[in-house]
Every structure is written in structure tokens, then in C-alpha cells.
Amino acid sequence: VLLEAGDIVPADLRLIETATLRVEEAALTGESHPVEKxxxxxxxxxxxxxxxxxxxxxxxVVVRGRGVGLVVATGMATELGRIATLLAGEEDLKTPxxxxxxxxxxxxxxxxxxxxxxxxxxxxxxxxxxxxMFLTAISLAVAAIPEALPAVVTVSLALGAxxxxxxxxxxxRLPAVETLGSVTFICADKTGTLTENRMQVGRVSAVGxxxxxxxxxxxxxxxxxxxxxxxxxxxxxxxxxxxxxxxTEAALLEAAEAVGLVKPELAARLPRVGEIPFxxxxxxxxxxxxxxxxxxxxxxxxxxxxxxxxxxxRRVGDQLLPPDDAAVTRVVEEMAAAGLRVLxxxxxxxxxxxxxxxxxxxxxxxxLVGLVGLHDPPRAGAREALRLCATAGxxxxxxxxxxxxxxxxxxxxxxxxxxxxxRVLTGAELARLSEAEMAAVVAEVRVYARAxxxxxxxxxxxxxxxxxxxxxxxxxxxxxxxxxxxxxxxxMGRVGTDVxxxxxxxxxxxxxxxxxxxxxxxxxRIYDNIRKFIRYALACxxxxxxxxxxxxxxxxxxxxxxxxILWINLVTDGLPGIALALEPEERHVMRRPPRPPNxxxxxxxxxxxxVWVGLLMAGITLLTLAWAWHTGSAHWQSMxxxxxxxxxxxxxxxxxxxxxxxxxxxxxxxxxxxxxxxLTIGLQLMTLYVPALTRVFRTEPLSAGDLAACLLLSTxxxxxxxxxxxxxxxxxxxREGATx
Numbered sequence: 001v002l003l004e005a006g007d008i009v010p011a012d013l014r015l016i017e018t019a020t021l022r023v024e025e026a027a028l029t030g031e032s033h034p035v036e037k038x039x040x041x042x043x044x045x046x047x048x049x050x051x052x053x054x055x056x057x058x059x060x061v062v063v064r065g066r067g068v069g070l071v072v073a074t075g076m077a078t079e080l081g082r083i084a085t086l087l088a089g090e091e092d093l094k095t096p097x098x099x100x101x102x103x104x105x106x107x108x109x110x111x112x113x114x115x116x117x118x119x120x121x122x123x124x125x126x127x128x129x130x131x132x133m134f135l136t137a138i139s140l141a142v143a144a145i146p147e148a149l150p151a152v153v154t155v156s157l158a159l160g161a162x163x164x165x166x167x168x169x170x171x172x173r174l175p176a177v178e179t180l181g182s183v184t185f186i187c188a189d190k191t192g193t194l195t196e197n198r199m200q201v202g203r204v205s206a207v208g209x210x211x212x213x214x215x216x217x218x219x220x221x222x223x224x225x226x227x228x229x230x231x232x233x234x235x236x237x238x239x240x241x242x243x244x245x246x247x248t249e250a251a252l253l254e255a256a257e258a259v260g261l262v263k264p265e266l267a268a269r270l271p272r273v274g275e276i277p278f279x280x281x282x283x284x285x286x287x288x289x290x291x292x293x294x295x296x297x298x299x300x301x302x303x304x305x306x307x308x309x310x311x312x313x314r315r316v317g318d319q320l321l322p323p324d325d326a327a328v329t330r331v332v333e334e335m336a337a338a339g340l341r342v343l344x345x346x347x348x349x350x351x352x353x354x355x356x357x358x359x360x361x362x363x364x365x366x367x368l369v370g371l372v373g374l375h376d377p378p379r380a381g382a383r384e385a386l387r388l389c390a391t392a393g394x395x396x397x398x399x400x401x402x403x404x405x406x407x408x409x410x411x412x413x414x415x416x417x418x419x420x421x422x423r424v425l426t427g428a429e430l431a432r433l434s435e436a437e438m439a440a441v442v443a444e445v446r447v448y449a450r451a452x453x454x455x456x457x458x459x460x461x462x463x464x465x466x467x468x469x470x471x472x473x474x475x476x477x478x479x480x481x482x483x484x485x486x487x488x489x490x491x492m493g494r495v496g497t498d499v500x501x502x503x504x505x506x507x508x509x510x511x512x513x514x515x516x517x518x519x520x521x522x523x524x525r526i527y528d529n530i531r532k533f534i535r536y537a538l539a540c541x542x543x544x545x546x547x548x549x550x551x552x553x554x555x556x557x558x559x560x561x562x563x564x565i566l567w568i569n570l571v572t573d574g575l576p577g578i579a580l581a582l583e584p585e586e587r588h589v590m591r592r593p594p595r596p597p598n599x600x601x602x603x604x605x606x607x608x609x610x611v612w613v614g615l616l617m618a619g620i621t622l623l624t625l626a627w628a629w630h631t632g633s634a635h636w637q638s639m640x641x642x643x644x645x646x647x648x649x650x651x652x653x654x655x656x657x658x659x660x661x662x663x664x665x666x667x668x669x670x671x672x673x674x675x676x677x678x679l680t681i682g683l684q685l686m687t688l689y690v691p692a693l694t695r696v697f698r699t700e701p702l703s704a705g706d707l708a709a710c711l712l713l714s715t716x717x718x719x720x721x722x723x724x725x726x727x728x729x730x731x732x733x734x735r736e737g738a739t740x
């Protein structure tokens with residue numbers, strides 16, 4: 001197969017000939033810059049994919065040079081095909097919310113059936129009409145089931161997805177919105193997510209010397225170095241402002257422009273008259289330029305180990321000094337340890353252009369003028385997002401195709417690793433671990449370098465086996481199987497492949513890690529609001545059950561007719577319940593740890609709240625019934641009906657926060673809920689005072705005094721829940737449920 005710049009590699013190839021061949025392999029390896037290829041045999045047959053420099057793979061792109069390769073694999077036998085096999089073998093997992101709601105539905109259905117049977121039996125035992133008791137039991141079954149829950153969940157997730165789109169996150173699968181709130185581990189791809197996916201000059205260094213300013217090029221050295229950055233490459237800035245060219249050369253062009261050197265002006269002043277192109281086996285490149293004085297100025301840049309042996313001196317400021325390889329090597333090692341890709345830049349003055357551009361003749365007797373360190377800079381906001389993850393109890397793991405030294409430096413810069421502490425595990429080391437050893441290390445390792453696709457899946461599975469909920473980010477074809485396997489897969493929208501996006505649950509439109517953190521915040525808010533609805537609906541429904549269940553044992557008549565039960569269930573559960581989906585997030589939502597994956601939806605005091613509030617609401621309703629019944633009131637049932645309905649509205653206002661007082665968060669912070677409560681009160685009053693409705697509901701208009709009494713009794717639940725939250729804030733009740 002013959003390869004040229006712009007070609008997509010059609011199969012896995014063993015290279016037998018190359019000429020400045022560079023291949024973009026990010027889709028397979030995650031490597032942030034094109035890889036230079038060679039033809040020589042490699043010493044180790046087990047090298048990671050990113051280190052197999054004499055191979056090119058199906059689906060990768062030739063960005064420079066040309067080459068010839070022999071086909072060694074096609075179709076499903078290629079590395080791309082192997083990833084497709086891994087992808088086909090992974091199934092989607094249920095979200096935490098789906099699991100919790102499934103358990104909740106099964107238990108609630110069993111409890112409701114038992115209670116309805118008991119109430120029906122007790123009614124028959126008391127001598128009530130079988131038809132009335134049957135209708136009452138059926139109505140109670142309908143009332144006990146929170147029918148609005150599917151609507152509330154769907155509305156919450158849809159509104160959350162809409163908010164996330166405005167924050168540059170596109171949700172492909174609706175349940176994924178809430179899943180983010182359960183995430184305990186985020187396995188983040190470095191390139192393009194934590195970093196900007198573009199090369200940038202991060203440091204420019206002098207080549208040693210005794211002067212105080214020797215760390216930064218100055219004088220003639222600085223001028224020559226900047227000239228090299230400006231003209232000794234093939235990158236160009238187009239009319240639309242974009243840069244065309246190799247990412248490394250584009251970074252050099254930007255660095256030159258930052259000091260005021262514009263390439264077209266430099267090219268006119270120093271026209272190129274010759275070039276010795278880059279070759280992987282030489283590791284360097286040289287361009288020759290005619291100077292205004294008539295001589296030739298050559299610039300050579302490349303790997304320090306290739307350039308330094310060809311230098312006879314070094315320029316420090318305006319001085320020429322003897323070579324000092326030890327000092328220069330120390331600077332190179334320091335820059336490499338900081339994760340920088342180091343280029344050495346040297347110059348040579350010639351009286352005229354050589355007749356033949358022989359590398360061994362031109363690239364000798366050079367003067368070293370400086371060292372340039374390039375890196376893929378962290379994204380703006382990435383450090384703050386990582387800090388917020390730590391505050392929220394979410395551990396971030398960085399997985400990259402880069403070299404371990406580069407991976408450690410970036411992780412240290414981002415704050416994932418503290419100093420030199422922390423282990424960086426390579427793909428080769430991962431391959432040697434057993435399943436037991438893998439399970440032991442995944443909880444501690446925060447950086448993986450040179451990881452293969454199946455190893456990414458292994459990392460996700462090992463974390464899931466420990467009970468963690470894992471989010472995985474990625475953009476390449478190699479990331480797709482892990483994206484599918486993760487509890488939530490997050491693909492990149494700008495640079496991500498179609499395969500990665502199709503395997504994901506969510507797509508980042510701006511490829512920014514900070515967007516994931518915003519989505520986690522939204523997921524937590526949604527789950528909180530769903531819990532609030534369940535707290536509200538079950539407490540109100542249990543109040544209806546307790547009212548009907550206890551009335552016979554207190555020698556009271558049946559408090560409510562079936563139509564009253566259905567009305568309360570339809571109106572008071574429906575509108576205010578759905579409006580809870582619009583509740584703003586709780587304070588400190590990102591200062592609490594993630595929910596344990598197996599945690600019940602009733603955890604943190606929810607079931608205790610349902611029990612005591614249900615009993616309190618039923619007690620107030622039965623007290624109203626007993627008082628009206630024993631005083632001979634003709635509309636005792638209307639008063640009972642009204643107190644139960646309005647008590648539930650007081651409850652929904654009080655549970656808007658699990659911890660903060662409603663007077664602190666303000667009644668107007670959720671205008672939709674306030675409007676729903678006002679509307680429901682109006683509808684309830686219509687059943688009492690509109691003649692057409694009083695006949696349907698068999699109610700009677702209440703006097704001003706009776707209505708005032710009903711309103712006063714209905715506020716008891718509101719203040720009772722406010723007292724509960726005050727006790728939670730003081731740490732006296734349900735301490736395990738208090739929000740930090």
C-alpha cells in the first residue's frame with residue numbers, strides 16, 4: 001500500500017519505506033500529536049500500540065510525508081476491528097435511578113395490596129356496604145400509588161437535559177442526566193478533555209552560562225531563537241485566522257507571533273533557499289535562508305540528543321561560549337520532567353548556499369541558541385473543576401496514550417497527583433496484573449499511560465466490581481468499548497469520532513472537563529428533587545391510608561368518599577408534585593460525597609419522615625373529623641376533606657429543602673410551585689362553593705369560622721416539618737441524613 005499525506009490508512013500495515021511520514025493516531029491511542037514513523041525493527045514484540053513506530057493502523061490519517069507498507073491485517077483482524085469486537089460485547093447497564101425505582105415499585109405494590117385488603121376486611125367486619133368498601137379500597141390503592149412519579153421523573157430529566165444543553169452537554173439517553181449525580185469515579189481522557197488538544201510553547205530556555213539571566217535567552221541568542229521560531233517551519237496562518245500545518249510547527253508560529261514576528265514579513269526578509277526535511281531517523285530539520293547582507297543563515301531544530309553533538313559552541317546573550325553538554329542536559333531533563341517535549345534550536349552562518357544539501361555537511365559546526373519546551377496546555381477551568389470534584393467526593397482518574405513522564409507532569413500540573421507522589425501505571429504493567437491485583441490497585445492509581453482499549457474496559461470493570469459508579473470520557477474509536485461499559489459514557493463533540501459518540505450517553509459540545517462537573521451538579525439536583533417528590537407523595541398518601549385505616553378503630557365514620565380520595569390524589573399530588581421538578585439546587589450540593597451505589601431511595605431519614613408526617617397529617621384530619629362529628633356539624637366530611645387537602649399543600653412548601661428553612665430559601669425561589677399551590681387551593685375551594693361541583697363531590701359550603709379553622713389546622717404540618725429541619729440542622733435528628 002502506498003501512503004501519502006491526507007490518506008486514511010486502509011488496513012494494518014508493516015512499513016518498509018518512509019519519507020518524513022507522520023500519522024495521526026489519536027483515534028486509536030489518544031496520542032495528542034502525530035507520530036513519526038520508521039522502518040527499523042523494534043526490540044520488543046509486546047510494545048503498546050502508541051510505541052509501534054514501524055506500524056500504521058486502519059482508520060488513522062497520514063498528515064505528512066509518504067510511505068510504503070505491507071498489509072498484515074484486514075477487517076475484524078485489525079486493531080480497529082478488535083475494538084469493534086469489544087464494543088459489540090458490551091451491554092448498557094441500568095442507571096442507579098432505574099434500579100432504585102424498580103425496588104421501590106416492587107415494595108410499594110406489595111404494601112398497597114396488603115393495606116387495601118385489610119381496610120376492605122375491616123369495613124366488612126364493621127358492617128359497611130360491600131360496594132362502598134370495595135370502591136374505597138380501590139380508591140385507596142389508586143391514592144397510595146404515586147402515579148405522578150413517572151411524569152415527575154421524566155419532566156425532571158427533560159428539564160435537566162435542557163439545562164445541560166445550555167451548558168454545552170448534549171444528553172443522548174435521558175436517564176444519564178441523573179446518573180451523573182451518583183458518579184464516584186470519573187475516568188477522564190487527557191487529550192482534549194483536561195487539555196486543549198493543541199501544542200503550545202510552554203517554556204523557552206537559554207543554554208547555560210554564568211550570567212543571572214542565563215535561564216532566559218537574551219541579546220543575540222534571543223533574536224536568533226525567535227527568528228527560528230518564525231521562519232524555520234511550514235506552518236502558515238490563513239486569512240480566516242486559523243493555522244495550517246503540523247501542530248508542533250503551529251505552536252512555534254504562535255510563539256513567534258507573540259513577540260511580534262509575523263511570518264510573511266520574515267519570509268520576505270529571510271527568503272528560504274533550501275531545506276533538509278525532517279526524518280525520524282535523523283530527528284531534526286534544517287532550513288536555509290538568504291540574509292539581507294547576502295550570506296546564508298541556517299536554522300536547525302530537533303531532538304536535543306540529535307542536535308547537541310553537532311554544535312561546536314553555544315550563544316548566551318551576545319557571547320559565544322564553549323559547549324557545556326552537562327549543563328544543557330540538566331535543563332533538558334528538567335523540562336522533560338515537567339512534561340514538555342523539548343526541541344533544541346541551533347544556527348549556522350554560511351557565505352553562500354551549498355551546491356548540495358548534504359545533512360552531514362550542512363548540519364555541523366552549529367551554534368546552540370536555545371531550548372524550546374512544548375506541551376498540550378490544561379484547559380481553562382480544568383483545575384477548578386478537579387478541585388470541585390475532590391470537594392464533592394468524586395475521584396478523577398486520568399487515562400492517556402502519552403508517555404508516562406508526560407502523563408505524570410500533566411497530572412501534577414492539574415492537581416491529580418501531588419508532587420512526585422502517586423503511581424503512574426502503564427499499559428504494559430496493567431497487562432501483567434491478575435484480576436485480583438487489578439482490583440487492589442484501581443482504587444489507588446490516578447494516572448494510566450499507554451493504556452490499550454481492553455485495558456480501559458478492565459479499569460472500568462474493576463472499579464464497578466468494587467461498587468463504584470464510573471463515568472468515562474473519550475473521543476477515539478479506542479474509547480468506544482469503555483464508553484459503552486461505563487455507567488455513563490461521555491464523548492467529545494468537537495474532536496470525537498462518530499463511533500465514540502454513538503457509544504456514549506452524553507456528548508460534550510465544548511470538549512471541556514468542567515462541563516462534566518456542571519452535569520454532575522445538575523444530576524444531583526435532579527435526584528434531590530425526585531426524592532422530594534417521593535417524600536411528599538408517600539407522606540401524603542400514607543396520611544390518606546392512616547386516616548381511612550384508623551377511623552373505624554376510633555369509632556368514627558368513613559372520613560372520605562372515593563371521589564374525595566381520587567381528587568386529593570389527582571390535584572394535590574399532581575400539580576405541586578410536578579412543580580417540585582423545578583426546585584433549585586440545594587446549598588452545598590457539591591460539598592457532599594456521592595450517594596453509595598446500593599443506597600436505598602429511603603435513606604437519610606426519608607422513611608422516618610414519611611411515617612411521622614403521615615401519622616401527623618392523619619392525626620390532624622381525624623381530630624378535625626372527631627371534633628366536627630361530635631359537635632353535630634352537618635359538614636364534617638367537607639371539613640375533613642379540606643383539612644387533608646390543605647395539609648398536603650403546607651407539606652409540599654416545607655419540604656422544598658431537606659435541611660434549610662423555607663424562610664431562608666424564599667417562597668419565590670420556585671414560582672412554579674408557589675403558583676401550583678395557589679391554583680390547587682383555588683380548585684379545592686371551588687369544590688366547596690361552586691354548586692355544580694358540590695353536587696359531584698357531595699360537599700357543603702363551610703362558614704367563615706369553619707374555613708378559618710381548617711386553614712389553621714392545615715398549617716400544623718408545615719411548622720412540624722420546619723421543626724424537623726431545625727433539629728436536623730442542630731444535629732439532633734437523623735444525623736446521618738444531614739447535609740454537610
